[in-house]
Amino acid sequence: MTLRVRPLALYGSVFVLLLYAPIALIVGYSFNANVVNMMLWEGFTFDWYRAILGLPTTLGRAANHVDTTTSLRAAVVNSAVVAIAATVVSTLVGTAAALALGRAPFRGRRAWQGLLVLPMVMPDIVLGIALLVFFTTVGLPLGRGSIVVGHCVFLSSYVWVIVSARLAGLSTDLEQASADLGAAPFTTFRRVTLPLLAFIISLDDLVITWFIAGVDATTLPMFIYGALRRGIKPEINAMATLLLGFSFVVAATGLWLRGRRL
Amino acid sequence: MAASVLLSITGATRRFRTPEGGSVHALDAVDLDVRGNEFLTLLGPSGCGKTTLLKAIAGFEDLDAGDIRLDGASLRDVPAHRRPFNTVFQSYALFPHLSVADNVGYGLDVARVPRAERDRRVAEALARVGLEAMGRRAPRQLSGGQQQRVALARALVNRPRLLLLDEPLSALDRHLRQAMQGELKALQHDVGITFLVVTHDQEEALAMSDRIAVMHAGRVRQLGTPAEIYDTPVDRFVAGFVGASNLVRGTWRSTAHGGGCVTTPAGIDIHAEGVASIANGATVDALLRPEQLSPIADGAGAAGPTLAATVASTVFVGPDVHLHAHLADGTPLQALLRHARGQALPFAVGARVVLAYRPAAVHVIAAQAT
Numbered sequence A: 001m002t003l004r005v006r007p008l009a010l011y012g013s014v015f016v017l018l019l020y021a022p023i024a025l026i027v028g029y030s031f032n033a034n035v036v037n038m039m040l041w042e043g044f045t046f047d048w049y050r051a052i053l054g055l056p057t058t059l060g061r062a063a064n065h066v067d068t069t070t071s072l073r074a075a076v077v078n079s080a081v082v083a084i085a086a087t088v089v090s091t092l093v094g095t096a097a098a099l100a101l102g103r104a105p106f107r108g109r110r111a112w113q114g115l116l117v118l119p120m121v122m123p124d125i126v127l128g129i130a131l132l133v134f135f136t137t138v139g140l141p142l143g144r145g146s147i148v149v150g151h152c153v154f155l156s157s158y159v160w161v162i163v164s165a166r167l168a169g170l171s172t173d174l175e176q177a178s179a180d181l182g183a184a185p186f187t188t189f190r191r192v193t194l195p196l197l198a199f200i201i202s203l204d205d206l207v208i209t210w211f212i213a214g215v216d217a218t219t220l221p222m223f224i225y226g227a228l229r230r231g232i233k234p235e236i237n238a239m240a241t242l243l244l245g246f247s248f249v250v251a252a253t254g255l256w257l258r259g260r261r262l
Numbered sequence B: 001m002a003a004s005v006l007l008s009i010t011g012a013t014r015r016f017r018t019p020e021g022g023s024v025h026a027l028d029a030v031d032l033d034v035r036g037n038e039f040l041t042l043l044g045p046s047g048c049g050k051t052t053l054l055k056a057i058a059g060f061e062d063l064d065a066g067d068i069r070l071d072g073a074s075l076r077d078v079p080a081h082r083r084p085f086n087t088v089f090q091s092y093a094l095f096p097h098l099s100v101a102d103n104v105g106y107g108l109d110v111a112r113v114p115r116a117e118r119d120r121r122v123a124e125a126l127a128r129v130g131l132e133a134m135g136r137r138a139p140r141q142l143s144g145g146q147q148q149r150v151a152l153a154r155a156l157v158n159r160p161r162l163l164l165l166d167e168p169l170s171a172l173d174r175h176l177r178q179a180m181q182g183e184l185k186a187l188q189h190d191v192g193i194t195f196l197v198v199t200h201d202q203e204e205a206l207a208m209s210d211r212i213a214v215m216h217a218g219r220v221r222q223l224g225t226p227a228e229i230y231d232t233p234v235d236r237f238v239a240g241f242v243g244a245s246n247l248v249r250g251t252w253r254s255t256a257h258g259g260g261c262v263t264t265p266a267g268i269d270i271h272a273e274g275v276a277s278i279a280n281g282a283t284v285d286a287l288l289r290p291e292q293l294s295p296i297a298d299g300a301g302a303a304g305p306t307l308a309a310t311v312a313s314t315v316f317v318g319p320d321v322h323l324h325a326h327l328a329d330g331t332p333l334q335a336l337l338r339h340a341r342g343q344a345l346p347f348a349v350g351a352r353v354v355l356a357y358r359p360a361a362v363h364v365i366a367a368q369a370t
C-alpha cells in the first residue's frame, strides 16, 4: 500500500489551516479562565463575555490589566455607528453617480469615471493625510462626523462600481418601453429605473459595502491596536468572537438572499 | 380602394460609425408610405436596417436626413413619449417589478386614465390575448409565448395609431410561431389598428402581410403585396430572398407582345410571356419558381416548352419532394413534386428528366450593374 499525498490537497489543507488557525485560537482563548496568561489553559469560563455585557464575574481583577471594558464597548458602538452612517450615505451618493454617468449623456464622462476610481487605488495613507489636511483647513472637528465623511470618500467609489455594473446589465429596452407607453423622462426614472435598481441591488450589495466599511481604520481596530500596546485583556478575545459570529450571520444572510433571487 | 396614408417616410437616412472608423448606412434614403389600417411588413436579412427604421418611427433613433410625417405633420420634434405609437419589443421588455396586469395598465396609468376604466380595459386586453387568468402573475412566471401576448396586450390597450412590432415571433418555437402568425393577422383585423411588423422570415411575411417592404442594405428594394413580391420581384436580391428560386442568366430577345426568350451563353432557350420594357439584347435573369417546373420522366406529353436536365438528387420533405437537377451547361435547377403516397419516385439520380413550364410563369428581371 502506498500513501500518495496529492499536492493540491496538501496545498489546500495548509491554506485553510493558516487562514483559520488564528481565528480558532482566539475563539478558544475567549473561553480560557487564565487571567494572567491567555496562552495557558486553566479552565472553561464565560466570564469574559459576562464582563463585556457588564454582568458580575468570578474572576479577580489581574494587576497587569488596565480596566478597558467601558472603552471597548464604546469603541464597538462607534464602529457600528460609523459603518451604518457611511454605508447609507455612500450608497445614495454612489448610486446617484452611477445613474448620472450611466444614463444621462453629458461631456467628460471618462474624466469623471477616472476621478471616481482614484480613491480606490490611492494608498490609504495618502488619502488619510489628504483628509486630515482638508478637515483641519476647513475647520471640521475631528470625530465621528469626520470619520464618516472620510469613509464615504472611498465607499462611494465602491458603490459606484457595483451599481454601474448592475446598470450596464439593465437593458435600456425597459426604459424605452416606458417612454413608448407615454411616460415622460422623469416618470420613467421614478416608475422604472429606480424600482429596478432597488430590485437588483438590494441587500447583498449593502452587505459588501458594510464589510468594506467595517474592516479598515474604524474605531474598534484602533482600540485593539492600542490595547496591544497596553497588554491584551482577554475580553478582547470574547469581543472578537462575538463580532466573528455577527459577521458570519451577515455574510450568510447576504449569500442566502443572493441565492434566493437567482 | 384608395387607402389613406397614415405615416409617410421620405428620404430617411441614418449613418453609424463603425469601430474601424468607417460608417455604415443603416438607412439610406428610405421612402415608405404606411397606409391606415394595413398590415405592413418590413422584410430583410439581419443588419439591413429594419430595427433602425422602427426605432426612428418610435422616436428612439434620430435621422441624419429625411423626415417622418404622421397625417402630414412632421414628427421631427416630437419625443418618443408623445408619439401615438406603441411598440412590441423584440425582447418583450416587460417590467419585471410589475405584475402582468400592471404591465398592461402602465400606459393607461401614465395617461391618468380613471381607475375603473383602466381596470376594465386591462381586463379586456388580457382577455383578447387569452391571458385573463394571469393578471396577478409576475412576467417571469409566464412562458415565452405568454410573455409575448402580454407585450402585445400592453401595447394594444393604449389604442395606438400605429403598432410597431420588432421580430415579434422570432423567439417562439416553430409551431407556436405558425399559430401566432394567424392570430396576429386576425388580431389586426379585429382591432383595426395599423401594424408595422419587422421580420427576417420571408414565409412569415408572405403569410401575414397586406403589403411587404423588402429591405436590403438600408434601402427599400420593393414594396408590394405578397403575390407581387413573390411573382414579380424587381431584382435578383428580392427574387433570391423571398421563396426558393431558380435564376438563369442570359440575353433577352423579344418577339411580339411582350413575348420572347432568354438565351443562356450555352444556347439554352427559356421562353417568357408578358414581359414589358426590356430592351432587345439586354442581359437578364429568368426566374423560374420550383413549383412552376413540372418534371416529366420520358419527356412525352409536354404541351409547352421544356428544359432537358439531369437529376442530381431528390429530397423528401413530407408533402413535397425537392428535385435537384442541372441543365446541359451545368446550371442548377430545383423543381417541386407533389408526394404521392404509395408511388415510387420515377427519378433516379443521374437519369434524364424533362422540365416542362408555361412561358407565362417565367418572370424576367433586367440585370443591374451591381
Ligand SMILES: Nc1ncnc2c1ncn2[C@@H]1O[C@H](COP(=O)(O)OP(=O)(O)O)[C@@H](O)[C@H]1O
Binding pocket: B016, B017, B024, B025, B026, B044, B045, B046, B047, B048, B049, B050, B051, B052, B053
Ligand atoms: N447603435 C448602433 N451603433 C452602430 N451601428 C449600429 C447601431 N445600430 C445599428 N447599427 C448598424 O446598422 C445596421 C442596421 O442595423 P439594424 O437596424 O439593427 O438591422 P436589422 O434590424 O435589420 O437586423 C447594422 O449594420 C448595424 O450593425
Ligand SMILES: [Mg+2]
Binding pocket: B050, B051
Ligand atoms: Mg433587428
